[in-house]
Amino acid sequence: MMIQAYQTIGIIGGGQLGQMLTIAAKSMGFYVIILDPTPNCCASQVADGHIVAAYADEEALGRLAQQSDVITYEFENIPAQAIEQLSKQAYLPQGAKPLALTQHRLQEKQALQTLGIPVAPFIGVQTQEQLLEAVAQLGYPAILKTCRGGYDGKGQVVLRSEADIVEAAKLLPNDCVLEAFVYFDYEASIIVTRSVHGEMTTFPIAQNIHRNQTLACSIVPSQCSKEVEQTIQAFAQTFMQTHNLVGTMAIECFVSGENVYVNELAPRPHNSGHYTIEGCCVSQFEQHIRAICGWPLAATTLRQPTVMLNLYGEDIGRVHQLIPTLPNNAYVHCYQKGEAKQGRKMGHITFIETTQMNAQKSAEIVYNKLGYSDSSIGGNEK
Numbered sequence: 506m507m508i509q510a511y512q513t514i515g516i517i518g519g520g521q522l523g524q525m526l527t528i529a530a531k532s533m534g535f536y537v538i539i540l541d542p543t544p545n546c547c548a549s550q551v552a553d554g555h556i557v558a559a560y561a562d563e564e565a566l567g568r569l570a571q572q573s574d575v576i577t578y579e580f581e582n583i584p585a586q587a588i589e590q591l592s593k594q595a596y597l598p599q600g601a602k603p604l605a606l607t608q609h610r611l612q613e614k615q616a617l618q619t620l621g622i623p624v625a626p627f628i629g630v631q632t633q634e635q636l637l638e639a640v641a642q643l644g645y646p647a648i649l650k651t652c653r654g655g656y657d658g659k660g661q662v663v664l665r666s667e668a669d670i671v672e673a674a675k676l677l678p679n680d681c682v683l684e685a686f687v688y689f690d691y692e693a694s695i696i697v698t699r700s701v702h703g704e705m706t707t708f709p710i711a712q713n714i715h716r717n718q719t720l721a722c723s724i725v726p727s728q729c730s731k732e733v734e735q736t737i738q739a740f741a742q743t744f745m746q747t748h749n750l751v752g753t754m755a756i757e758c759f760v761s762g763e764n765v766y767v768n769e770l771a772p773r774p775h776n777s778g779h780y781t782i783e784g785c786c787v788s789q790f791e792q793h794i795r796a797i798c799g800w801p802l803a804a805t806t807l808r809q810p811t812v813m814l815n816l817y818g819e820d821i822g823r824v825h826q827l828i829p830t831l832p833n834n835a836y837v838h839c840y841q842k843g844e845a846k847q848g849r850k851m852g853h854i855t856f857i858e859t860t861q862m863n864a865q866k867s868a869e870i871v872y873n874k875l876g877y878s879d880s881s882i883g884g885n886e887k
């Protein structure tokens with residue numbers, strides 16, 4: 506099936522990813538309706554319609570189905586069952602499978618392992634006793650993560666010694682997973698897109714720098730060797746192909762020498778792929794729309810070296826003041842999120858340059874102006 510201009514795309518979830526998907530879809534001639542519980546959510550600022558309702562509200566999902574020619578989601582924590590149900594009455598080419606595979610960290614890791622894709626050693630944990638046993642097996646440092654609902658480092662506790670057990674135990678009795686700490690050289694991610702026709706593309710690998718377990722910056726091209734690049738591409742393609750997935754998947758990895766461990770998956774466009782808007786011949790958002798609408802996928806070629814800086818609540822006010830002084834290779838994005846809370850992703854800046862080093866320098870100058878003098882972009886705190 507092919508969805509064309511003047512037809513309607515329904516998007517479940519109206520955050521910044523929904524907003525950027527909508528902008529891409531609008532420029533291709535589609536109408537867009539968002540379903541999101543928050544009035545004035547980011548995507549509703551640019552979409553044609555907004556159904557204000559909970560993600561699992563069956564009546565509201567039914568209305569979305571009636572008004573849409575194709576439905577997608579920008580968020581993994583929608584009850585998979587609601588999506589399963591919806592796919593019976595609407596055209597939802599991704600189905601619920603990408604959600605089922607990624608909603609639960611333990612099951613996600615098991616799905617990766619089954620395909621022979623390496624992950625950090627892990628143990629499922631539900632009780633304090635199991636936590637102590639798991640720590641005894643994996644040793645310190647380790648990270649306890651909730652299996653469901655975590656993002657931007659939320660729902661995680663790093664255990665460096667026995668003193669951290671009490672804090673970690675607060676995550677229980679939710680399903681959790683204890684992971685061995687990986688002493689990686691750097692973090693990298695890939696965005697893979699597979700269309701309803703089985704056509705598949707990967708975007709250039711991004712090298713990611715996290716601060717406080719949240720993404721600070723993505724640099725493209727990454728420092729990956731050809732071998733590491735091929736390994737990551739093969740993991741992405743194997744996962745999509747084996748599970749016959751449609752849509753977009755982001756794969757976060759730890760790289761240590763030539764070894765790659767997959768950290769986590771996201772069944773949607775991803776923060777580390779925002780650089781594609783200016784950096785590549787097609788953005789991750791347009792590519793996703795193409796994939797679900799049955800269009801041919803576009804070439805994902807990197808136009809020029811690119812650095813993306815995230816702007817958090819504490820940065821965004823200063824960025825608006827900095828605009829007159831920004832270099833002419835800086836592209837500012839603001840998600841119109843309302844209140845600029847500390848740690849909330851409010852926007853990003855992309856720097857395009859002729860060399861990666863120059864793009865990095867421009868980004869570093871802006872970082873310094875924002876007050877991050879302690880951490881240069883090239884370095885990694887872990």
Ligand code: ADP
Nearest residue numbers: 625655656657658659684685686687715718769
């Ligand atoms: P989130 O869902 O919040 O993105 P992640 O599992 O991706 O959760 O963890 C966030 C960040 O924390 C990672 O990008 C990485 O920097 C760090 N981290 C997570 N797990 C590990 C690990 N096992 N070893 C080392 N660092 C880790």
Ligand code: MG
Nearest residue numbers: 657757768769
């Ligand atoms: Mg992550």
